[in-house]
Amino acid sequence: xxxxxxxxxxxxxxxxxxxxxxxxxxxxxxxxxxxxxxxxxxxxxxxxxxxxxxxxxxxxxxxxxxxxxxxxxxxxxxxxxxxxxxxxxxxxxxxxxxxxxxxxxxxxxxxxxxxxxxxxxxxxxxxxxxxxxxxxxxxxxxxxxxxxxxxxxxxxxxxxxxxxxxxxxxxxxxxxxxxxxxxxxxxxxxxxxxxxxxxxxxxxxxxxxxxxxxxxxxxxxxxxxxxxxxxxxxxxxxxxxxxxxxxxxxxxxxxxxxxxxxxxxxxxxxxxxxxxxxxxxxxxxxxxxxxxxxxxxxxxxxxxxxxxxxxxxxxxxxxxxxxx
Numbered sequence: 158x159x160x161x162x163x164x165x166x167x168x169x170x171x172x173x174x175x176x177x178x179x180x181x182x183x184x185x186x187x188x189x190x191x192x193x194x195x196x197x198x199x200x201x202x203x204x205x206x207x208x209x210x211x212x213x214x215x216x217x218x219x220x221x222x223x224x225x226x227x228x229x230x231x232x233x234x235x236x237x238x239x240x241x242x243x244x245x246x247x248x249x250x251x252x253x254x255x256x257x258x259x260x261x262x263x264x265x266x267x268x269x270x271x272x273x274x275x276x277x278x279x280x281x282x283x284x285x286x287x288x289x290x291x292x293x294x295x296x297x298x299x300x301x302x303x304x305x306x307x308x309x310x311x312x313x314x315x316x317x318x319x320x321x322x323x324x325x326x327x328x329x330x331x332x333x334x335x336x337x338x339x340x341x342x343x344x345x346x347x348x349x350x351x352x353x354x355x356x357x358x359x360x361x362x363x364x365x366x367x368x369x370x371x372x373x374x375x376x377x378x379x380x381x382x383x384x385x386x387x388x389x390x391x392x393x394x395x396x397x398x399x400x401x402x403x404x405x406x407x408x409x410x411x412x413x414x415x416x417x418x419x420x421x422x423x424x425x426x427x428x429x430x431x432x433x434x435x436x437x438x439x440x441x442x443x444x445x446x447x448x449x450x451x452x453x454x455x456x457x458x459x460x461x462x463x464x465x466x467x468x469x470x471x472x473x474x475x476x477x478x479x480x481x
Contacts, residue, residue, distance in 0.1 A: 184244055184422055185218040191412075194233025194250035196226040199344075200364045200446060201410060204279065205249040207442045208412075211433035229316060229480075230254040231264050234413065238266035242415035244422035247275065252409045253320060256465040260473040261318030262480035267416075268466065274458040275412040275423055276430045277451040279443050281362040283320055283382035283406050285396075289375065290354035296380040296399055299358060300334045307335030311356035315344045318480035320408050321360030323469070324382060324396070326476035327404035351376060362408050363387075363447035382406040389447045403472075409451070409465075411458055427455045 189212070193205045202224065209220040225233040234254040240246035255268035266272065285296060291310075293299055303310045314321035317340045329336055339356050341347040348366060351359050352375055360382075361367060368389070370376045378393045382405050386395060396405035412430055414423055433439055434452050443450050472478075 184425060185216055187245060188219040188221050189216075189244070190240075190246045191220050191222050192233050192236050192246065192248040193222055193224045194226065194230035194248060194254065195224065197224050200281065200362070200448060201249065201251070203365075204410070204439070204442055204448065207439045208249070208278070208430065208433050211436050211439055212429055215429050215432060228262075228264075229258055229319065231258050231262075234272060235265050237413055237415060238271035240415050242273075242417035242419070244414065244418055244426065246415065247426065248413045249278070250410065250413065251281075251320075252411065252462055252465055255413070256462055257318065257320065257323070257469045257473075258480075259466075260470050261478055271416040273414040273416050273418050273423055273455075274462050275414050275455055276427045277409055277411040277453055277458045277461065278430065278434065279448045279450050280383075280407040280409045281448050282387050283324055283360055283362060283408060284367070284378050284390075284393075285324075285380040285382075286351065286359050286361060286367070286371075287377045287379050288351045288354050288357060288359070291357040294379075296394070299336075299379065300328075300332050303332075303334035303336045308337050310334075310358065311337045311339050313339040313341060313347050313351065313356045313359035315341055315347050315361060316480070318473075318478050320382075320406050322478060323472055323476070324360050324404045324406050326478060327406075327472070328396075328401055330476065331401055331403065363389075365446050368446050383449075387447050387449070388444070409461070411451075423455050 191205060191209050193202050195201045206222050209222050212220045225236050230250045231254045233248055234250055237246060237248035255272055258264055259268050293302055299310055312325050314325060325338060344361060347359060371378060378390050380396055380399060381387060381390060381393050382396050431452050434450050440450055
């Protein structure tokens, strides 16, 4: 009986492997749902839709975008985590829902097991923006004023526990400057108040709206979180250049699948996404507003996420960051 049982198990495993391989070969045979973890109209939404159009053309199956915004991307990622792991539901989000949000608040998924990284699509620089209420000219002026008059410089973020908030905490830890945190619940009101001069500076991702307001002279970039200076703002120094290496943060965006999605399907999606990322329409959509295309293998994306998860755990603990 033990021998028969072993043979039966071996046969079942072989049949399962064959079924998975056949499913991967036939993939996709129906429309693919791409969940975008943010509202319509933003840079993440427009990039995701450009990718969906290219994937539809390349793969011969419709890729339908569905926006599931809220909780800093966690609602959209939760929907991906709970979907069938068959490649027909994937998600587009920043890495924060799997590397940062779990450390600052409760999420309803296990970021280590319920989500499969597919490909890094882009990184979005985090800009430090001066409003018309800021009397200084440079980032160093921000630090100088904050030291001379503690609490006088107000720094707005799109929320507690966001990348922009983490950037501020790293700046405060390094400089010992007393900067007042103004946390918003989303970027819309933050932008409106920035234009109204309700605070001196804010940290925010690059976006078409931000680009337009800077071109109009209503807002001004004084620093950027990025590996190197960005082409659209060549005179703006990176946080690393300014001496704040730990605050030199970007928001990485990518595509995710449910955790148990077969490797063959993840690899197929990765190959198609890398191909789509090289298309002129997608690259131009990214570069127009300062976003930087990335790409690479699923394994590389997973390794980067693992490192970011561990780094964020340390940063959040040291700074005592908590979400609402």
